[in-house]
Amino acid sequence: MSMNLQTQRLWKFFRTAMWCGAGVAAVLGTTPVRAQALQDVQTASAPLVLKAQGSFYIGGEKVEQTQGELGNLGPGGHITVNQMYVRYMVPQNDRSPPVVMIHGATLTGKTWETTPDGRMGWDEYFVRKGHPVYVPDQVGRGRSGFNQAIFNNARAGSTPPANQPEFLRFSDEAVWPNFRFGTKAGAPFPDTQFPIAAVDELAKQAVPDLNRGLPTPTPTIKALSELATQLKGTVLMSHSQSGSFPLAAALLNPAVTKAMVLVEPGACPANYTDDQIKALSTVPLLVVFGDHRTNPTGMPSLPTWQQRFEGCQALIGRLKAAGGQAQMLDPAERGIRGNTHMIMQDKNSLQIADFILQWLDEHAGKPSARSK
Amino acid sequence: MSMNLQTQRLWKFFRTAMWCGAGVAAVLGTTPVRAQALQDVQTASAPLVLKAQGSFYIGGEKVEQTQGELGNLGPGGHITVNQMYVRYMVPQNDRSPPVVMIHGATLTGKTWETTPDGRMGWDEYFVRKGHPVYVPDQVGRGRSGFNQAIFNNARAGSTPPANQPEFLRFSDEAVWPNFRFGTKAGAPFPDTQFPIAAVDELAKQAVPDLNRGLPTPTPTIKALSELATQLKGTVLMSHSQSGSFPLAAALLNPAVTKAMVLVEPGACPANYTDDQIKALSTVPLLVVFGDHRTNPTGMPSLPTWQQRFEGCQALIGRLKAAGGQAQMLDPAERGIRGNTHMIMQDKNSLQIADFILQWLDEHAGKPSARSK
Numbered sequence: 001m002s003m004n005l006q007t008q009r010l011w012k013f014f015r016t017a018m019w020c021g022a023g024v025a026a027v028l029g030t031t032p033v034r035a036q037a038l039q040d041v042q043t044a045s046a047p048l049v050l051k052a053q054g055s056f057y058i059g060g061e062k063v064e065q066t067q068g069e070l071g072n073l074g075p076g077g078h079i080t081v082n083q084m085y086v087r088y089m090v091p092q093n094d095r096s097p098p099v100v101m102i103h104g105a106t107l108t109g110k111t112w113e114t115t116p117d118g119r120m121g122w123d124e125y126f127v128r129k130g131h132p133v134y135v136p137d138q139v140g141r142g143r144s145g146f147n148q149a150i151f152n153n154a155r156a157g158s159t160p161p162a163n164q165p166e167f168l169r170f171s172d173e174a175v176w177p178n179f180r181f182g183t184k185a186g187a188p189f190p191d192t193q194f195p196i197a198a199v200d201e202l203a204k205q206a207v208p209d210l211n212r213g214l215p216t217p218t219p220t221i222k223a224l225s226e227l228a229t230q231l232k233g234t235v236l237m238s239h240s241q242s243g244s245f246p247l248a249a250a251l252l253n254p255a256v257t258k259a260m261v262l263v264e265p266g267a268c269p270a271n272y273t274d275d276q277i278k279a280l281s282t283v284p285l286l287v288v289f290g291d292h293r294t295n296p297t298g299m300p301s302l303p304t305w306q307q308r309f310e311g312c313q314a315l316i317g318r319l320k321a322a323g324g325q326a327q328m329l330d331p332a333e334r335g336i337r338g339n340t341h342m343i344m345q346d347k348n349s350l351q352i353a354d355f356i357l358q359w360l361d362e363h364a365g366k367p368s369a370r371s372k
Numbered sequence: 373m374s375m376n377l378q379t380q381r382l383w384k385f386f387r388t389a390m391w392c393g394a395g396v397a398a399v400l401g402t403t404p405v406r407a408q409a410l411q412d413v414q415t416a417s418a419p420l421v422l423k424a425q426g427s428f429y430i431g432g433e434k435v436e437q438t439q440g441e442l443g444n445l446g447p448g449g450h451i452t453v454n455q456m457y458v459r460y461m462v463p464q465n466d467r468s469p470p471v472v473m474i475h476g477a478t479l480t481g482k483t484w485e486t487t488p489d490g491r492m493g494w495d496e497y498f499v500r501k502g503h504p505v506y507v508p509d510q511v512g513r514g515r516s517g518f519n520q521a522i523f524n525n526a527r528a529g530s531t532p533p534a535n536q537p538e539f540l541r542f543s544d545e546a547v548w549p550n551f552r553f554g555t556k557a558g559a560p561f562p563d564t565q566f567p568i569a570a571v572d573e574l575a576k577q578a579v580p581d582l583n584r585g586l587p588t589p590t591p592t593i594k595a596l597s598e599l600a601t602q603l604k605g606t607v608l609m610s611h612s613q614s615g616s617f618p619l620a621a622a623l624l625n626p627a628v629t630k631a632m633v634l635v636e637p638g639a640c641p642a643n644y645t646d647d648q649i650k651a652l653s654t655v656p657l658l659v660v661f662g663d664h665r666t667n668p669t670g671m672p673s674l675p676t677w678q679q680r681f682e683g684c685q686a687l688i689g690r691l692k693a694a695g696g697q698a699q700m701l702d703p704a705e706r707g708i709r710g711n712t713h714m715i716m717q718d719k720n721s722l723q724i725a726d727f728i729l730q731w732l733d734e735h736a737g738k739p740s741a742r743s744k
Contacts (some may be wrong), residue, residue, distance in 0.1 A: 038602040041428055045465045052415045053496065054486035057576040071581075072542045072662040073477075074550065074671045077543025077557070083576040085482065092419045105445075110457065113639035124425065142515045143480045145579030148539035151523060161533040167520035169442040171449025178446065185449075204429040204455040207517030209443075230410040299446050355501045 013162055040118040048124060049092040051140055055082045059139075059223040059228075068156050069149035076261040082215070084223035085109075086145035089123065090132040097258045098231050100224065104240025105264070106170050107140035109135040111239060115345040116201030119221045122353055123346045131286050134227065134234070138242065139219045140210035151214070165213030172203055178296040179341035180305065187273040190340035193346035197269035202342065210243070221245055225252040235364050237261040237356075240341065242270055250283050251276060259284045259364035261301055261356055264305075264341050268312035274322075281324030286356065287312045289331040290339030290346075305341070328366060420496060421464040427685040429455045430602075431511075431595040440528050441521035454587070456479075456595035457515035461495065462504040469630045470504040470603050472596065476612025476638070478542050482543055483611060485715040488573035490694040494716045497725050503732075505509050506599065508608070509628035510614065511591045512582040519545040522585070537585030544575055548696045552662060552677065561664055563710035565718035574714065580701075583613070593617055597624040609633040609728075612713065616641055622655050623648060631656045631736040634679075636713050640684035651728035655698030656735035660730065662711030662718075663704045677713070684687045697735055698699040701727055 056059045060083025067076040087109060101123060103111040124153040126133045137144040153159040158270050170178070174186045181196065182188040188196045211218065222246060233256050236246035243265020250257040260283055262268070268287065272280065289312070293305040303311075312328065319326035331339050331352060339346050347353065432455025439448040458472075459481060473495060475483040484507050485493040485719065493507050509516040524530040543548070545557045553568065556561040560568045583590065596617060600606045605628050608618035615637020622629040630654055634640070640659065644652065661684070665677040675683075691698035703711050703724060711718050718724065 004501075038599070040427060041424075042428055048425060050420040050422065053420060053461075054411075054413055054493065056410060056490070057573065058414055058487060058577050062575075063574075065541075070543055071538035071584075073538075074542055074546035075538045077545030078575075079541050079543055079578065080572070080575040088487070089425075090415075110427055110515050113459070114428055118428070137515070143482050143577075145510070148541060148580035151536060151580075152538055152603070154526065154533040155536045155538060157533065161526040161529065163521060164527045166445075166524055166527060168445045169437075170446055171437070171442055171451055173449030174446035175731055200434075200452070201429065203450075203452040204432050206430065206451065206516075207515065212443075227410070228408065231663075236744075299662035301444060327737050328726035337710045 015088060018152060018243070021302070025034055034186055037247070041114055042088065042118045042120070044120060044271045045122075048128065048136060050127070051090055051092045051094055051274075052090040053088065055085065055087040057085055058069075058136075058226050059083050059362055065149050068158070069152050071148070071152050071356040081145070081147040082139050082219040084136050084139050084220055084227075086134050086136045086227065088132065088134045089127045091127045091128055091130055094132055096130040097134075097360070098134060099126050099261075099360075100134045100136065100227060100231075100234050100236050101126075102136060102220070102224065102236070102238045102242040103138065104242055104264075105211065106168055106206045107206055107240075108137045108141075108205070110205045111342075112344060115195065115349065116198035116205070117195035118198075119349070122349065125350055125353050126357070131360075133237075135218070136223070136227070138211075139223065140214050144215060146210045165210060167208035167210060168212070169206060169208060172199075175202070176300055177295060180292040180295050181340055183295065184298075189338060191291075192340060193290075193338040193348050194342060195345070195347055202345065217248060221248045222252065224249040225256070228256040229253060229271065232256065232257045235259045235261060237263060237359060239263045239267060239344070241266045242266055247280060247281035254279050254282050257283045259360060260287070261360075262287045262312065263343060264289055265308065266306060268315040270314060272315075277318050277322050281319045281326075283324075285316065285319060285324065285326040286329055286359050286363070287302060287327075288329045288343065289354070290341060290343045291337050292340075327359075329359070331355070387523035409471035414490045415494060416496075420500065421463045422461055422499070422542070423466055424462040425460065425465045425571070427457065427459040429457055429664050430599050431455050431591055435519070440530070441524050443520070443524050446454075453509050453517070453519040454591040455516060456511050458506050458599065460504065460506045461499045463499045463502055465502055466504055466506075468502040469732070470506060470606040471498050471606050471633075471732075472506045472508065472599060472603075472606050473509065473576075474508060474592070474596065474608070474610045474614040474617055476610075476636075477583065477612055478507045478540055478578045480502055480577070480578045480579055482514075483714075484716060487721065488570035489569065489578075491721070492571075494725055496723055498729070501729050502609075502616045508592070508595070508599070509510065510583075511595065512586050518582040518585060527717045532636065537582060539580035539582060540584065541578060541580060546573075546628060546670055547574070549667055552664040552667050553712055555667065556670070561710060563663075564712060565662075565710040565720050566712045566714060567717070567719055570730065574717065593620045594624065595627070596621040600628040601625060602626055603723075604628065604673045607631045607633060607687060610637060611635045611716070615639055619652060622652060623631060626654050629655045631658070631732060633732075634659045635715060636661055636744055637684060638681060639675075639692050640687040642683060642686060644687075645688070649690050649694050653698075655696075657691060657696065657698040658731050658735070659688065659699075660699055660701045660715065660724070660728065662713060662715045663709050664712075699731075701731070703727070712733065
């Protein structure tokens, strides 16, 4: 980061502490380890003033299916598949570039909303800082849905069940080491920033992930590029499995991608051509990783988080060599320890958000001709 | 309805017209028949001021599954299933009972958000009228997810694929007559209130429906009752397949159900005992049906909408005989023709909302001890 950020750190800590304080004061009757309920959800101290909020879909294609493929509820015919749901909030004081927040594997846009322990999500926090925020559900999950025909066909015996794609879920036991809450389930790192008492609320955020049943590349990427075009320029922020999506979407149309923020990306691709690097170097890149990256993940078939971190350092190096603005945000390097894979839900989530917001101020610029 | 409503109709028409006018003026560059895009989404003329917004989950249960049941992404272990996602907005001027809006078959909470042609959804409109609004995704759909184990087991050959529940979808061809947009796809009723040019946007709102794979009764009902308890009293508003859910949730705890609004319910149960009717008669009930109810639905296995209407009239009769406040809102009877099954998305959706809002003012009362 810059000198500017260094000098502002103190008052940012103060601002974060104020937010947290306001939140804690608003909690009514919480106890540390019970399941989240409505009364655990904290109310901000100041109202949220929106110019607009709502939702819409991007993309999608019409397909024709039989009565059986549709589950025998009614006659066969046409349905729409592979469309992407997007929910948005535009602040009244809309003066900054929009930010599109894309969730990771087995999760939905809920990732960015109210945290498991009831604090303000990044969706609202970025809006309060002046950014319109757009939160999609990836195609294949949540309100974006998926193409169910192959499952109904297998049920009817007209296609082998082995043709069905797997629905993916992480067990709690897999989440703890892989998301670096601790060495294993129930054994948090002493310095963990994740709100461990609310870890079962994160478990509720998980839904079956049909990523393996989608066309390649996932239609989400084209939909993100289309959304960036409709926004006449946006920041694309990804997480985990969607890590490289902003890069892929930017390659479709670099001009409408104002910046890319990769939060704990599952991968920074190593195989870009020099031409692709040249195109990507026109878009500022920030990569954010939490702590405890050498923790064994318990997922032997996948890279460690330190390997992913190093892959992203290599990409940053290539982009900088091509003249790009690319950098790593590693809070641990600044003495902020214990951040996890779910850094947007960590106890210091707003502190991390402030780093990103300042980087956006410095690198994403002001859009010249946005309609919203 | 009451005399009061009759006398207020003129200014309500005027208010609705003002809203529509403001919306149309805010549209930039729309054309009548293209797919909805961001620029088709209208911005309200006044900001939306929220005391709070966010999301949380209700219910859910831990189950233990094998690596295969979880899709072989990582080790087996525990996951959470059957939890219910809820998004909420609380207005700054929070003086009215909350309203929980529950969507119907093959749909999600999106039903109540921005309409297919980009107008304000009932979620925001009710908030602007002072009601906190809570929008769940039913268990088995959207961000509430479902239990994927049986599908992965069938894929692996460890269970017969015929054991899989069917994922349900309606084809566009089934939607047109069944939702009473017209006699068949592409043939709208001349007086239809549905924004037909945007009908493909409704198609995008549909996702695979796993209702047949859920425990009976659906965990959504217990979750709704739990939500009503946490809210210390709420209005439960349902649509279509969720039609009877407010009644079922109210039977679990009538005291926290301030009113039930059934919008185009798929069924009003005929088999309640006298004791159940007595309990339900303590909760005001409004049933809302659109026009063209005798239109052949194209779904021979299901009742016609006129049959459903008559079933609800019978329930209203039983509740009134037991001393309850129960009534039918039939806009066609008031000369408002052409409303459809998606009445909350119809062109006159805010006019219909105003009827409901006034009924709530008259019947749902003010909560005495809500914490939010």
